[in-house]
Amino acid sequence: MRVVFAGTPQIAVPALQAIIAAGHDVVAVLTQPDAPGKRGKGLVPSPVNLAARELELNVLTPASASDPSTVATITALNADVAAVVAYGQILRPALLGATSHGWVNLHFSVLPTWRGAAPVQRAIMAGDDVTGASTFVIEQGLDTGPVIGTLTERVRHDDTAGVLLERLADLGAGLLVHSLEALVGGYAAPMAQPEDGVSYAHKLSREDAYVNWELPAHIIDRQVRGVTPAPGAWTTLPDGTVAKVGPVRLRTGPGLPPGQVAARADEVVVGTGTHPVALTWIAPAGRKAMDARDWWRGARLGDAAVLGEA
Incomplete structure (x- = not known):
């Protein structure tokens, strides 16, 4: 299976590693451009960028992944599918059509609850007892695409957002691999999200x-x-x-x-x-x-x- 991977922070690294460990060919890794480091340390590559380099993968860092030149580059790779974990950019229709079976996102909630940028953080702040992860086919809309698979995880009384995110990133990596294989293999059955139970996890502010x-x-x-x-x-x-x-x-x-x-x-x-x-x-x-x-x-x-x- 030929896979394009898109992700940026450390929580995306387990999924990239799991796809490689499953024997699939990651033909390109999309990640955000290098960003300023702390205390004037200059520009620093993203954790996914560093992990991809260690794996000797082809890394792309476009300012806009939906730029026509980037879309052309991805299309030319003839990828079967793309996997997305916390990439940090909106994907436009032209890019979503650049792989044979679309783009699959690993989102850290049980959809349709906590769509948006901070699902784990908002779940803890709301006092949820259970959260989880979902894989879905990306479409235009905020985490609204049809769901391929889900898993659940208990929110422990001492969980911080960082600790719970790390746990879900590890658990979700396997879910993402199975979802990609099912979609490309033709035995996935993505289901539309219900209209009831929708909640939004807006980005945290100071x-x-x-x-x-x-x-x-x-x-x-x-x-x-x-x-x-x-x-x-x-x-x-x-x-x-x-x-x-x-x-x-x-x-x-x-x-x-x-x-x-x-x-x-x-x-x-x-x-x-x-x-x-x-x-x-x-x-x-x-x-x-x-x-x-x-x-x-x-x-x-x-x-x-x-x-x-x-």
Whole structure:
């Protein structure tokens, strides 16, 4: 089977590796152009680009995959099918017609729930008990194409978006391989998505990651896990500066006013709209993440200090 693969972040790498391991011929890899690295390190190739180079594959990094020259290049490869995992570009009709059996996307939700850019993050933030992955044939529309296969996975109480995405990427890689083989082999039966149960996972903004300590503790827990590692939950410190915070732990016991921070039983707790939560780590602006207890000892704020007021 001749396959074009399109993907960019690390969560797409397991699927690329699985297609190769299954013995299929990846004739080209589409990935986003090199992007600026952190702290002025220049342009950095995507994780998929790096993985494809290690596998000695043909890598294409067009600014627009639907540019006529790129479409012509893909068409000339005579690929049976294309696989897409978090590529990051909208695919236009001309490109979708450049392979014999179309383009199959691996999406990290059980469609039609959580269509869009941040399905795992939104599932955690909404308190879903179960999520999963789906493969579907791409058509014009936001994750609306007919579904080939699905799998489900329990959302664990301590899952961050990063951890759950890694797990689904590994599980979904096999699903994608089987879906490609079924489609090209002629025994897949893609089914139209139902009209009921549609929800949208809009891209996360910085505002989505701001912690409002007046919310109930369980809502804050879901929010922080859902935006970890990116864009990263944040709050303001008593001096008005910004700090990122890691996942919290739900606690019982005497309440604190929302946002008030204090040391209790060898941990640092913050008041919420209901029960307190314990901080795990905190990263004040310009500094690396540190254990919350170490930060508290060095900050010397006192038990009247409040987060999130400035």
